[in-house]
Amino acid sequence: MIASKGNTAHFAIEAEHLNLTLGGKQLLDNFSLKIASGEFTALLGPNGAGKSSLLKVLCGEQDAGGKVTVFGRELKDVKPIVLAKHLGVLPQHSSLSFSFTVQEVIELGCLPLQLSNAQTKAIATEKMKLVGVHSLKNQLYTTLSGGEKQRVHFSRVLTQLSQADEQCILMLDEPTSALDIAHQHQTLQVAREIAKSGGAVIVVLHDLNLAAQYADRLVIINEGKIQADGNPWEALTRKIISHVYGWPVNISKHPTDDYPVIIPESSPVKGTLECEINKF
Template identity: 40%
Template sequence: MIRSFFAARGRTLPEPVAPGGPVAVAEDVRVRLGGRPVLDGAGLTARAGEVLALVGPNGAGKSTLLAAVAADLPAESGEVRICGRPAPEWTAAELALRRAVLPQSATLSFPFPVEDVVRMGRAPWAGTDRADEDEEAVADAMAATEVTGFAGRPFAALSGGERARVALARVLAQRAQLLLLDEPTAALDLRHQELVLRVCRARAAAGDAVVVVLHDLGLAAAYADRVAVLRRGRVAVEGAPGAVLSDGLLSEVYRQPVEVFPHPRTGVPLVVPVRGA
């Protein structure tokens, strides 16, 4: 009955996508910004239970593709589908139940305490039969990102790395099946970079689809199920890290000679720039 009520108000509650099923699909997406083509026929598929890493040089279109998949940036052509429906057919409220987005930078105009910022992630569920999960979702998200210890501090008083973790906690508290994370490790130290990617793996293990933009190829190799390498607004190659991260391809895409070799213990590809003597 409650589902019928919210459907009548234009808010259909989500049904989970089965493991391995497509949660989001982008096909032949083209986007122009300031008259300049940024995406030129890019596409991806985010599957339930997987972490997909988007990598590539600056200006390749990674953040733009993520924004297009989130339906935050309209495509000039092509199609984006979320949970089986074209993204424009979902209302904003319905999208908020299905995908959670972490932008590159997090800013707030008012001095909200950390816990209140994280609790903002629960706003889409207000009035639904999952609103009773709010306290648990907020507590779990804060614990996962190690921000519980400063729950009462104003967001504006935090360091850049602390803000980044609080912003991620807000996204996790939303409990959407599609997580779209734009450079979530950029402001973090080594420990918390690893923490964030372990959180991504945990969410994938729970059945979510995680798409994460990364500059650190080592993190992509260690934690992603699939890696998509972008170049000039298109996906140059996509697949398992061991198959995709080759020295020839990466040297060409990044215009920087690199060597790729397996870690002696784990076998995970290690990418090392070739430097002069």
């Protein structure tokens, strides 16, 4: 468990006054954000808005000044071996060129946990079944499709967090990008259950409808700042979407559940497409 000073309340992560500029573009501009335990938060925004960079800052991979605290303790003061037991990150791309089997890759998630071989295999088997890759356990990782590799790494991250208890943070960067529709929903259902169990789940998504269906909270980022922050009905309005993405939409209520469904119109916001073309 990450030792903390004083009362940590219910916030898993608190980021204050972050500033990040990459390639001459300011991605985070005096940016502050609090992430609660027990909440599924989706980070949304157009390409290049800084969503993935924000995840890297929150997990300590990228410096952006300011301050980031994890369960009430400054991130820079938490030993990596301790942090690894409580914070798991699935990046957009995970490269692995060794001919490990799927089970061996997933068991790598147990490295910070100091478990016996029997315990490691039991946890890995449980997570493989949860994600639906148990049938692939003896297959060489290098022979898998892109979507299968993505699901294997998701299982590995879940294995890593198997002893996180109430101090659990799961970060997923575009986890559905290579998945078919069934595995997209399966992945986000697993993530939602982790949030319901008390974990803090932060997911970068491009699909607004998936975000509306699964996330408790949507944070829309653009030009270094938060453009909207609220539940799906609050964050996904026609005005906000057309302003941030430059494309008009219609919004209706899902026929059986209480979340918005976003339907893009056939033409862009006037002047937007011409402006983008003129850049070239």
